[in-house]
Amino acid sequence: xxxxxxxxxxxxxxxxxxxxxxxxxxxxxxxxxxxxxxxxxxxxxxxxxxxxxxxxxxxxxxxxxxxxxxxxxxxxxxxxxxxxxxxxxxxxxxxxxxxxxxxxxxxxxxxxxxxxxxxxxxxxxxxxxxx
Amino acid sequence: xxxxxxxxxxxxxxxxxxxxxxxxxxxxxxxxxxxxxxxxxxxxxxxxxxxxxxxxxxxxxxxxxxxxxxxxxxxxxxxxxxxxxxxxxxxxxxxxxxxxxxxxxxxxxxxxxxxxxxxxxxxxxxxxxxxxxxx
Numbered sequence: 001x002x003x004x005x006x007x008x009x010x011x012x013x014x015x016x017x018x019x020x021x022x023x024x025x026x027x028x029x030x031x032x033x034x035x036x037x038x039x040x041x042x043x044x045x046x047x048x049x050x051x052x053x054x055x056x057x058x059x060x061x062x063x064x065x066x067x068x069x070x071x072x073x074x075x076x077x078x079x080x081x082x083x084x085x086x087x088x089x090x091x092x093x094x095x096x097x098x099x100x101x102x103x104x105x106x107x108x109x110x111x112x113x114x115x116x117x118x119x120x121x122x123x124x125x126x127x128x129x130x131x
Numbered sequence: 132x133x134x135x136x137x138x139x140x141x142x143x144x145x146x147x148x149x150x151x152x153x154x155x156x157x158x159x160x161x162x163x164x165x166x167x168x169x170x171x172x173x174x175x176x177x178x179x180x181x182x183x184x185x186x187x188x189x190x191x192x193x194x195x196x197x198x199x200x201x202x203x204x205x206x207x208x209x210x211x212x213x214x215x216x217x218x219x220x221x222x223x224x225x226x227x228x229x230x231x232x233x234x235x236x237x238x239x240x241x242x243x244x245x246x247x248x249x250x251x252x253x254x255x256x257x258x259x260x261x262x263x264x265x266x
Binding site: 034036038040050 | 141142143144145183184185216217247248251
């Protein structure tokens with residue numbers, strides 16, 4: 001039976017710190033298109049334009065976990081937001097890019113553990129991609 | 132005034148107006164309109180061509196054509212493989228080419244070149260159909 005990657009294989013690092021309490025993460029690539037359709041064509045012609053990367057992570061908020069405090073402290077602060085390397089791992093595979101935190105939320109609700117939802121957008125191209 | 136062929140690049144969009152008939156209008160104080168018609172041939176037709184995201188090498192061909200045409204005060208000719216691309220009616224194509232109408236295409240201004248991506252540009256060319264005195 002072929003091996004598959006499972007949730008237990010997933011890891012998320014931000015600014016070199018492992019976010020050990022991450023409950024899920026996603027990473028997404030998107031490519032803008034340039035129209036190159038000419039008169040006389042029967043179908044739209046496209047060119048690949050600039051690409052971009054975004055990611056999200058949901059992290060359970062433990063009191064003694066400094067790594068999540070460091071992450072959230074980059075955006076819940078006075079002054080400028082500080083970009084840092086975001087690294088998404090699953091098994092021996094990884095995607096890494098210099099990330100700007102574009103949104104962050106801390107949610108607390110009765111009957112649930114406190115958690116943080118963080119979204120990232122890449123500044124520039126991927127640093128590393130092993131797929 | 133010799134004519135030069137426009138490069139074989141198909142436009143993304145084309146806008147054509149057939150021009151006007153030369154005339155002058157006078158309106159009297161009582162509102163009556165007098166029209167002095169100077170000729171029965173159209174003049175000043177216009178053609179606008181947009182080439183979206185073409186190769187930089189194709190943009191260069193268009194600029195070269197503009198320079199070659201204007202440095203010699205030439206005119207431009209079009210074919211179904213460039214400005215007339217996508218036209219299925221021969222009569223309509225003749226209007227775009229303006230070859231059997233007595234008009235000649237000249238650049239109304241320099242091409243506008245906008246760089247859109249690495250190696251790609253969008254070029255807009257404006258032409259005016261003139262009735263040359265020596266034709």
